[in-house]
Amino acid sequence: MAAYRSAAGFQRVLHAVKTFDKILIANRGEIACRVIKTCKKMGIKTVAVHSDVDSSAVHVKMADEAVCVGPAPTNKSYLNMDAIMNAIKQTGAQAVHPGYGFLSENKQFAKRLAAEGVSFIGPDTHAIQAMGDKIESKLIAKAAKVNTIPGFDGVVKDAEEAVKIAGEIGYPVMIKASAGGGGKGMRIAWNDEETREGFRFSSQEAASSFGDDRLLIEKFIDNPRHIEIQVLADKHGNALWLNERECSIQRRNQKVVEEAPSTFLDPDTRRAMGEQAVSLAKAVKYSSAGTVEFLVDSKKNFYFLEMNTRLQVEHPITECITGLDLVQQMIRIAMGYKLQHKQSDIPINGWAIESRVYAEDPYKSFGLPSIGRLSQYQEPLDLRNVRVDSGIEEGSDISIYYDPMISKLVTYGKTREEALKKMEEALDNYVIRGVTHNIPLLREIIVHPRFVSGDISTKFLPEVYPDGFKGHMLTAGERRELLATAAALYVAAQLRSQKFLGDLRVSVVPAESRQWELCVELDKGVHMLGVSRSGNNYTVEIDGEKVEVSGEWNLASALLPLTINGKHRTLQCLLRTAAGEITLQYLGTSFKLRVLSKLAASLSKHMPEKVPEDTSSILRSPMPGSVVAVSVKPGDNVAEGQEICVIEAMKMQNSMTAAKAAKVKSVHCKAGDTVGEGDLLVELE
Numbered sequence: 001m002a003a004y005r006s007a008a009g010f011q012r013v014l015h016a017v018k019t020f021d022k023i024l025i026a027n028r029g030e031i032a033c034r035v036i037k038t039c040k041k042m043g044i045k046t047v048a049v050h051s052d053v054d055s056s057a058v059h060v061k062m063a064d065e066a067v068c069v070g071p072a073p074t075n076k077s078y079l080n081m082d083a084i085m086n087a088i089k090q091t092g093a094q095a096v097h098p099g100y101g102f103l104s105e106n107k108q109f110a111k112r113l114a115a116e117g118v119s120f121i122g123p124d125t126h127a128i129q130a131m132g133d134k135i136e137s138k139l140i141a142k143a144a145k146v147n148t149i150p151g152f153d154g155v156v157k158d159a160e161e162a163v164k165i166a167g168e169i170g171y172p173v174m175i176k177a178s179a180g181g182g183g184k185g186m187r188i189a190w191n192d193e194e195t196r197e198g199f200r201f202s203s204q205e206a207a208s209s210f211g212d213d214r215l216l217i218e219k220f221i222d223n224p225r226h227i228e229i230q231v232l233a234d235k236h237g238n239a240l241w242l243n244e245r246e247c248s249i250q251r252r253n254q255k256v257v258e259e260a261p262s263t264f265l266d267p268d269t270r271r272a273m274g275e276q277a278v279s280l281a282k283a284v285k286y287s288s289a290g291t292v293e294f295l296v297d298s299k300k301n302f303y304f305l306e307m308n309t310r311l312q313v314e315h316p317i318t319e320c321i322t323g324l325d326l327v328q329q330m331i332r333i334a335m336g337y338k339l340q341h342k343q344s345d346i347p348i349n350g351w352a353i354e355s356r357v358y359a360e361d362p363y364k365s366f367g368l369p370s371i372g373r374l375s376q377y378q379e380p381l382d383l384r385n386v387r388v389d390s391g392i393e394e395g396s397d398i399s400i401y402y403d404p405m406i407s408k409l410v411t412y413g414k415t416r417e418e419a420l421k422k423m424e425e426a427l428d429n430y431v432i433r434g435v436t437h438n439i440p441l442l443r444e445i446i447v448h449p450r451f452v453s454g455d456i457s458t459k460f461l462p463e464v465y466p467d468g469f470k471g472h473m474l475t476a477g478e479r480r481e482l483l484a485t486a487a488a489l490y491v492a493a494q495l496r497s498q499k500f501l502g503d504l505r506v507s508v509v510p511a512e513s514r515q516w517e518l519c520v521e522l523d524k525g526v527h528m529l530g531v532s533r534s535g536n537n538y539t540v541e542i543d544g545e546k547v548e549v550s551g552e553w554n555l556a557s558a559l560l561p562l563t564i565n566g567k568h569r570t571l572q573c574l575l576r577t578a579a580g581e582i583t584l585q586y587l588g589t590s591f592k593l594r595v596l597s598k599l600a601a602s603l604s605k606h607m608p609e610k611v612p613e614d615t616s617s618i619l620r621s622p623m624p625g626s627v628v629a630v631s632v633k634p635g636d637n638v639a640e641g642q643e644i645c646v647i648e649a650m651k652m653q654n655s656m657t658a659a660k661a662a663k664v665k666s667v668h669c670k671a672g673d674t675v676g677e678g679d680l681l682v683e684l685e
Helices: 029-041 058-062 081-091 107-115 125-132 134-143 159-169 192-210 267-283 315-322 326-334 416-428 439-447 449-453 460-464 476-497 598-604
Strands: 022-025 045-050 065-068 095-097 151-156 173-181 184-189 215-219 225-233 239-251 254-260 288-296 302-308 351-358 376-378 386-390 405-413 431-433 515-522 525-534 537-542 545-551 559-564 567-576 581-586 589-597 618-620 625-630 643-649 652-657 662-667 680-684
Touching (some): 022 029, 081 107, 095 326, 107 125, 125 134, 134 267, 134 302, 173 192, 184 192, 192 215, 225 326, 239 460, 254 315, 267 288, 288 326, 315 326, 315 351, 315 405, 351 416, 405 416, 416 439, 439 449, 439 589, 449 460, 476 515, 476 545, 476 559, 515 598, 589 598, 643 680
Parallel strands (some): 022 095
Antiparallel strands (some): 151 215, 173 215, 225 239, 225 288, 239 254, 254 351, 288 302, 386 405, 515 589, 525 537, 559 567, 567 581, 618 680, 643 652, 662 680
């Protein structure tokens, strides 16, 4: 469940001011829990809305009242305005907090609320509309003297005009199709010759892809950072900027790790960005919490990207370094109160980092959705300066209908180094079982030398992992630590199995034994180990090197806190079978090992090996979801890389392609089918 620990004064008592008696939260999951938490502190009653599959969700249990607004699909429940308006009337809610996503930036919803005399805890419809239109928002930003990406606002006639415009804008430039999308008809040019060539290729691609060869030119921001400014404005013309958030670590344009402040900004650039963000907010008479997003190049030039007219997912890190509760501020502003603070009151106290923990497989495109029931779930809230915003608990289901976010894990420290160390510790102590999750990727990001040094951009993930994420790559010393831990765990388990209600019983390992010879398999490598024990301390000899492992060896606990060669490590034992198979989560990544006695190892070579399936002739679903389209039928010839079908899961569409050129033998799905991970979709001859 959503919870907070002390982070830069966040737990200060909220001022008792008269606001609303009852607020309906038009959202679900962690953000609904987050809003309810502040409402409780302010003495405001809350109403949760939910779909039928969310009837026992955490936000429903936390709220004072709950109303079902329809079946699972979002368009029939959380986006169902009629049902939500009925819920407001039924419960007598005086205001609605929309959270983020769903109806949070829907001007029609805000208008309907206003017509019923219900307060919308967010900006007015004019600001939502003005900032929601990309063209209009850019024009308003220009008029407000906000830096926008330089470009030519017309259509480029020929290659020579392209060269002239590129010279005026300054290299590098992006030449792109007016009707473009999907990366087609786009070229980056760094000089006049590349501009001429780029114009020719882009116009040809655009004509063939879109039947429209019109081209635009704008400044290309090379290796940009994505840095956003949090603004807060009231209905009386007052506005503040609450410093920045660095959001450059992204996959598929979705943020993964955020931090506040940014390592990149100096006080002058920060102030300039903050002042421009405030001037844009004032230009649209903005009132509420909002975020102005910028792209920042390597020379600290910054350019307006868009404005989000709602509470951002990553708002907790701003709360940590400023001590402000943004939800409380939004409620006060909606009630008509003036801002309580001046710009000079807004501090940067310490450093905060947020990791978005998702039910995703990070080994597939940096994260394809996973579903399932949380069979075991334990947040690392016993650690100081750790905050977890979540809307789930042990036993909760992660379904195909909604965003796969499990939680937002936030750590705080006086320095960035302290916050990063705390994040490492928190990720190691976070227990999630039943669904695949992205903790391996998150932990690798925060310890990567480039991230630690602050050398990041929006291309960080593809640059650091050009062949995709493969998990933690073990050093020779780490490999020895892992092998020694598996061996010590195996012996500890064998010794425990000798005891029954305090009495010894028959076991594979003789009771008086103090030394063991074991064979441990890891990544197709086989290692012979010698293990000796003294109390809870184990000495493991591997290839002539000794590793000392000690701990409580509580085999019933989800966490395995150990001291390995004098270093404290927290591992997790994810699997332990009678056949000697052990899966350990070590440094964030899961490693599969097999520990056998010397005799068992000598006999195991006689066991037949399972022949792996030929995956080039079959197409299986990489994740659970629904089939949107099937592009082939039996007898069709397909080329390598040709689209065969499209699977949608958690609002993402994924194109499934042929691994080789072949004839389609059989099709096992049709549009509208629901499929599970690993389900057979199509067979090729």
